[in-house]
Amino acid sequence: MSEQLKFIVQELNKEPFNKSFNLISFDSLEPLQLLQVLNDVLGVVDPKQAIDIREETPDMTAIRVFGCLRVLKYKPPTESTFRTGLVQGEKPVVYHIMEWMLRNIPMLKKRAYLAKFLVKVDVPGDIMQEDPMNDLYAQYEELIETFKELHKQAENLRTGGYNTGEIRKDISNMEDEKEQLIKRVDRLKRKVEQHPNANTMMNVAKNLRLERDKEKKLAEQRQEQLTLIQHSEQRIKRLQQQLHDQRQAAVGATPEGLLQRLEEETRANSYIVKERLPKDIESKKKTVSDLQRVVAEPAMGQADLEELHKKISDLNTEINQLVEKRMRSGEPMDDKLSLFRQQAAIIAHKKENAAEGLREARDEYSRLMHEVDEKRDLAKQASGGGEVLKGEEFKRYVNKLRSKSTIYKKKRQELAELKAEYGVLARTEEILHQRDENIDQQLSVLESKAGVAGYRATQENLEKVSSKKSHLDHKKGQTLEEIADMVKVFTQRIAEKKGALAPIIKELRPLRQQAQTECAELTVEYNDKKKAYDTKAAGLESNMAKLEAEVRGLHEELTQEESRYHYLHCMMGLLHQQEKRVHEEMKSYTSQDMSARKRNFREQYVRKIQEQENLAKGLREQQKGVREGQQGALQQMKMWRDLERLIECKRACLERQAGFGGGQAGYSYMEQPPAVLEDDRLVL
Helix, strand or coil, rough: CCHHHHHHHHCCCCCCCCCCCCCHHHHCCCCCHHHHHHHHHHHHCCCCHHHCHHCCCHHHHHHHHHHHHHHHCHHHHHHHHHHHHHHHHCHHHHHHHHHHHHHCCHHHHHHHHHHHCCCCCCCCHHCCCCCHHHHHHHHHHHHHHHHHHHHHHHHHHHCCCHHHHHHHHHHHHHHHHHHHHHHHHHHHHHHHHCCHHHHHHHHHEEEHHHHHHHHHHHHHHHHHHHHHHHHHHHHHHHHHHHHHHHHHHHHHCCCCHHHHHHHHHHHHHEEEEEEHHHHHHHHHHHHHHHHHHHHHHHCCCCHHHHHHHHHHHHHHHHHHHHHHHHHHCCHHHHHHHHHHHHHHHHHHHHHHHHHHHHHHHHHHHHHHHHHHHHHHHHHHCCCCCCCCCCCCCHHHHHHHHHHHHHHEEEEEEHHHHHHHHHHHHHHHHHHHHHHHHHHHHHHHHHHHHHHHCCHHHHHHHHHHHHHHHHHHHHHHHHHHHHHHHHHHHHHHHHHHHHHHHHHHHHHHHHHHHHHHHHHHHHHHHHHHHHHHHHHHHHHHHHHHHHHHHHHHHHHHHHHHHHHHHHHHHHHHHHHHHHHHHHHHHHHHHHCCCHHHHHHHHHHHHHHHHHHHHHHHHHHHHHHHHHCCCCHHHHHHHHHHHHHHHHHHHHHHHHHHHHCCCCCCCCCEEEEECCCCCCCCCCCC
């Protein structure tokens, strides 16, 4: 409730309401002021509702608000208290309406706007029987349907994200693309027409396109068939698994055992359905009703909470006192029954625990079955989509794995030997590299002694450079020959193309000049027509705006006149009924018929008043008699109580004498029985 109130106050302080409320001031509003705030919110949604409710009667306000909420499709939480709560300005009802409206203002504005045109006028049946009214009403319904279509188109245009400038730009771009495509098509047609087998090639291309379309459709159908096959295979696997599970469950089963198990399941399910589930549903419903009642209550303060705690403590004390009193006044038969009640409660508790355990076991079983299915799917994926092996197949698979394991061990031993041999060879290579380095060092020492240090390295470098140079020279020669051949081919092709294009270029020059002149003329004509189109469009838009304003004004006048017509029609009906009642009353006054006079209101009310006065008189006499005989009745009741106590004491004394085997006659002392709360004593 506090969050709801806070949201309403925040929204009312914003545009377009501009209220200056806080939580305290808003919560302390009177019912009439609260209804006025609600009417202001309705006025923002529908400007026709923006009036002062003090200027109209409460009945008219209630009818108007109910009609507006019905148009806005408001659904109250409780129909029973909604109407009276709204008329009386109760806070929970008004707060719920205001919160709903403040959260959906744009949608409600649109709904209120459409209601002016889509809510049909309620024409009385006697007027609808006339022929012109039927035609007018049919035309009216057609106009409503036309308005729906136009409104949908307008919404689509608004939400489409296009404006006039973008549409014109797109149209111009599409026209340019169209012209370019037309030119390209004409150019391709001229090229194709010069080909000797143009028609044959066109037919072949057409057939190729058709075959490609067919191929695409066949590929789509193939994909659909593959999907259906996959679904069917999955369904077959699922059914096979269910069949296997059923067969496994049927192993070692007997008809008696199956019937016994089915009977146990039936008893358990019937107990759960008939006893457990209704209790759970009832507890849930009670919890929901308590929560709804708590939500519907206004916000509680600390004082309210303390008062509730005090009431709870008082009720607990009273309950304890009643329990103690019942224990003191308990009868032996009740004690015996209490034992059976305890046993029945224990059995019922065990039964509920067993049902709860059964439900948990079923949930656990379904969860484990789901996990088993997931594990099976994972195993199938790991095994490449195959089935999980069982029984003899699994044994054969294990034997196959053992044979493969032996082969694997042999291969691993061979691999170890090869690795050892590789290590020996690597060590040999390393030793040879070291020897080569030692020989190179000895040769370099000898070269330095002879005075030709670096001779061997220089010779090796020269040999490498010479080999690379010869290879590059060979490649250069091949490349130059290829380039010369390509230049000759290109020169020959250019000459051929020039010879072929020379007559076309001669024909193209005058056509190009002609196209430039025609393009300039078309551009001038296009600009003139575009200016004329813009002026016409601007004039039409201005006329459309004026017509829309006139239509809007006429619709408002029509709505006002219709509402005034309905109001006057209802008032006339009420006045006719009142006039009829007055005439009947006057006829009954002037009529000589006693039965007619008895039917008038004055005679009926006089008779009822007389009956009530007689009844009150009889009740007063009865009250007087009760008061007069009260003392005697109390005295008599006291005497009967004393007599009952005396007889009870005598019975107790006789029982005690019978228990002790007799007793002496004389004075005996007897306390009051536990059921009597007074401290009186009786001496016999």
